[in-house]
Amino acid sequence: xxxxxxxxxxIKSVADLKSLPQDQLPEIAFAGRSNVGKSSALNRLxxxxxxxxxxxxxxxxxxxxxxxxxxxxxxxxxxxxxYAKASQSMRQSWGKLIEDYLKESKNxxxxxxxxxxxxxxxxxxxxxxxxxxxxGINKLVVLTKTDKLSQSELIAVEKTTCEIMSLDSxxxxxxxxxxxxxxxxxxxxxxxxxxx
Numbered sequence: 399x400x401x402x403x404x405x406x407x408x409i410k411s412v413a414d415l416k417s418l419p420q421d422q423l424p425e426i427a428f429a430g431r432s433n434v435g436k437s438s439a440l441n442r443l444x445x446x447x448x449x450x451x452x453x454x455x456x457x458x459x460x461x462x463x464x465x466x467x468x469x470x471x472x473x474x475x476x477x478x479x480x481y482a483k484a485s486q487s488m489r490q491s492w493g494k495l496i497e498d499y500l501k502e503s504k505n506x507x508x509x510x511x512x513x514x515x516x517x518x519x520x521x522x523x524x525x526x527x528x529x530x531x532x533x534g535i536n537k538l539v540v541l542t543k544t545d546k547l548s549q550s551e552l553i554a555v556e557k558t559t560c561e562i563m564s565l566d567s568x569x570x571x572x573x574x575x576x577x578x579x580x581x582x583x584x585x586x587x588x589x590x591x592x593x594x
Contacts, residue, residue: 401585403585406449407466408465409466411464412464413462422504423472424472424592425464425473425474425503425505426472427510428473428475428512429476429500429510429526430523430542431514432478436478436512437450439540439573440465450463461495462477471588471594474506479496501533508535508592509535509538510537513539513542514542515555518558518562519559519562524562524563536591537569541555541571542573545574545577
C-alpha cells in the first residue's frame with residue numbers, strides 16, 4: 399500500500415526563490431504543459447476537489463504553489479508551460495522561475511512530469527526531461543486523461559512515449575483523474591523518493 403494522504407493544505411504561492419518555505423521538508427514538484435490536467439491530478443491524489451484551483455483558461459498558474467501534505471511533505475505546483483494566453487515576456491519569466499526552482503531547491507526530491515495521453519510528448523516535454531536527467535533529478539512521467547483513449551490507443555501511446563523518452567515501467571504511469579487509475583503507483587513513487 400502507498401502512503402495515505404490524511405491532510406493537505408494550501409500554504410503559499412511564490413514568485414521568486416527568496417520566498418520558498420524555510421522548514422526543510424521534502425518537496426515533490428508537479429510540472430506539465432498548460433491544460434495537461436495538473437490541478438485535477440493534484441486534487442485526485444489528495445482527495446480534495448478544489449485544493450488546486452482548476453481554471454477554464456490554460457496557463458492560469460503563474461506562481462509556484464506550495465501544498466503541505468500530512469504536515470511533513472510539500473507538493474509543489476509549477477506554472478504550466480506551452481500555449482498559455484500570456485505575453486512572451488511573462489512566459490519567459492515563468493520558464494526562468496521553473497528552471498531556477500528545479501535547479502536550486504535544496505529540498506526537491508523528485509518531479510512528476512504530466513503529459514496529455516492524447517498528444518504524447520512534445521518538444522517542451524522532451525527538453526524538460528533532458529534537463530531533469532542532466533541535473534540528476536528523480537522523475538516520474540505520468541500520462542493523464544487516459545480515460546479518453548481506447549485500450550489500443552493507450553498501448554500505442556505508452557510504447558511510443560517510453561521509447562522517445564527512454565523510460566522503464568518504474569518511471570512511467572498511466573493516470574486518470576476521473577477514474578483514479580494510476581493514483582497508487584504515483585503515491586508509491588512519492589513515498590519511495592521522499593521516505594515519507
